[in-house]
Amino acid sequence: MEEVQTHRPDRRRERTRQLLRDALTALIIEKGYDAISIQDITDRANVARPTFYLHFRDKDELLFSSVRDIYEDLAQRHYQMEWTPEAILSAETVDDSDFQHIAENAEFYKVMLSKRGSITFLLQVLDYLTEVTMKDIISLMVPEGSQSRLPPGFIASFLAGAEIGVVRWWLANDMPHSPQEMALIMHHLCTRGLAWAVDMPVPPSDFRVES
Amino acid sequence: MEEVQTHRPDRRRERTRQLLRDALTALIIEKGYDAISIQDITDRANVARPTFYLHFRDKDELLFSSVRDIYEDLAQRHYQMEWTPEAILSAETVDDSDFQHIAENAEFYKVMLSKRGSITFLLQVLDYLTEVTMKDIISLMVPEGSQSRLPPGFIASFLAGAEIGVVRWWLANDMPHSPQEMALIMHHLCTRGLAWAVDMPVPPSDFRVES
DNA sequence: CATTTAATTTACAGTGTGTCTTATAATGGG
DNA sequence: CCCATTATAAGACACACTGTAAATTAAATG
Numbered sequence: 472m473e474e475v476q477t478h479r480p481d482r483r484r485e486r487t488r489q490l491l492r493d494a495l496t497a498l499i500i501e502k503g504y505d506a507i508s509i510q511d512i513t514d515r516a517n518v519a520r521p522t523f524y525l526h527f528r529d530k531d532e533l534l535f536s537s538v539r540d541i542y543e544d545l546a547q548r549h550y551q552m553e554w555t556p557e558a559i560l561s562a563e564t565v566d567d568s569d570f571q572h573i574a575e576n577a578e579f580y581k582v583m584l585s586k587r588g589s590i591t592f593l594l595q596v597l598d599y600l601t602e603v604t605m606k607d608i609i610s611l612m613v614p615e616g617s618q619s620r621l622p623p624g625f626i627a628s629f630l631a632g633a634e635i636g637v638v639r640w641w642l643a644n645d646m647p648h649s650p651q652e653m654a655l656i657m658h659h660l661c662t663r664g665l666a667w668a669v670d671m672p673v674p675p676s677d678f679r680v681e682s
Numbered sequence: 683m684e685e686v687q688t689h690r691p692d693r694r695r696e697r698t699r700q701l702l703r704d705a706l707t708a709l710i711i712e713k714g715y716d717a718i719s720i721q722d723i724t725d726r727a728n729v730a731r732p733t734f735y736l737h738f739r740d741k742d743e744l745l746f747s748s749v750r751d752i753y754e755d756l757a758q759r760h761y762q763m764e765w766t767p768e769a770i771l772s773a774e775t776v777d778d779s780d781f782q783h784i785a786e787n788a789e790f791y792k793v794m795l796s797k798r799g800s801i802t803f804l805l806q807v808l809d810y811l812t813e814v815t816m817k818d819i820i821s822l823m824v825p826e827g828s829q830s831r832l833p834p835g836f837i838a839s840f841l842a843g844a845e846i847g848v849v850r851w852w853l854a855n856d857m858p859h860s861p862q863e864m865a866l867i868m869h870h871l872c873t874r875g876l877a878w879a880v881d882m883p884v885p886p887s888d889f890r891v892e893s
Numbered sequence: 894c895a896t897t898t899a900a901t902t903t904a905c906a907g908t909g910t911g912t913c914t915t916a917t918a919a920t921g922g923g
Numbered sequence: 924c925c926c927a928t929t930a931t932a933a934g935a936c937a938c939a940c941t942g943t944a945a946a947t948t949a950a951a952t953g
Binding site: 556560561562585586588589590591593594597601608611612617618619620621624625626628629630631632633634635636637639640644648652655656657659660661662663664665666667668669670671673676678680 | 767771772773796797799800801802804805808812819822823828829830831832835836837839840841842843844845846847848850851855859863866867868870871872873874875876877878879880881882884887889891
Binding site: 478479481 | 928929930931932933934
């Protein structure tokens, strides 16, 4: 017996929800995610504590209600382009929207991808990146009917993890490069690997894993 | 005025600490890290709750007291070998101790690197991997007096993140490959990059970032 | 066996959670 | 503009967990 609550439009509702969202993001930057109590959020938002539970089950639900549209927007921006194998591997068409977005919300990510952040959030981002990368890998292989040497899921997880690592380095070092530069560096390292990065040759290998 | 407590050896002490450590790891696998209370731990260990605080400040301190020696052991195993630039880039001398260790503690890592885990732990592992990788990168460049195209910290963060991503994939897919295979696959992908992985050529590039 | 130290037991104050009730205020529809 | 509806406020409650304290009991060491 699922009782689905349908809400007629009401300014008070959206206003309160927005106040709570804003309070949360401000508090995250100030004191870290874990240290925030529901009381903190409602105090900051000038809302009674029981009101919180009229809108969100817990802190995580509030957090994800804040970021969901951001990732929809990012994915949409990414897929505005028609990705072909050539475009993905070419340095001319590198997509820097991820790094752009991180730069615009640097304070937020600096906290949320640190010990003061939330593992749920970090893994959500990682899964998002894996999924997007996965689609790119697929579009890289399917049109050719070609087989990659490694399982696509493996490669996507590899690249997504690498991106998180690099973003953390970027933020920890106060963003010494522009988003465009970062995307380009990342692209070179991803496509060409460590041997290129340290400018040393490795022998060719026909190593292959059946997926 | 630092009051350093010096403990003469006493079986009761080490016994209690070990009981608490064992209780924690068992509980982590059962219900996830976050859901565990101090009470849970002491109940499982058959120890009074105030006793916990005679040994550890909080849950995190207990956790890290459990894993510290593991990582010392791993690092020591890794550095038993004299790493030269050739050895690091060669597929003959791949070090699989990390994957071996993960496989031996698969249940534990499956939880701790998931939403039911702990961000502090995940980042601790990430930082450990970054540090170890960093030393490898350095040993790759210094003896030659050569310069890498990218800042070593960048590369190390990239590879460490990639390793976490891959380990998560490996665990999520119930370890379809042996630790040795995983280390080998990882090695190929790290050194040769995406172009190799999907078996498509990219033009050479003399792109370089001054560190 | 005696001394030292660890652990137990009980208790307490503090903090946060999730829910409930009653009263008040704002909103959108007619 | 008024009214029925719905959101919010205010206060209170039971519950769980934390960190610490005091007095007592138990165990290990030499």
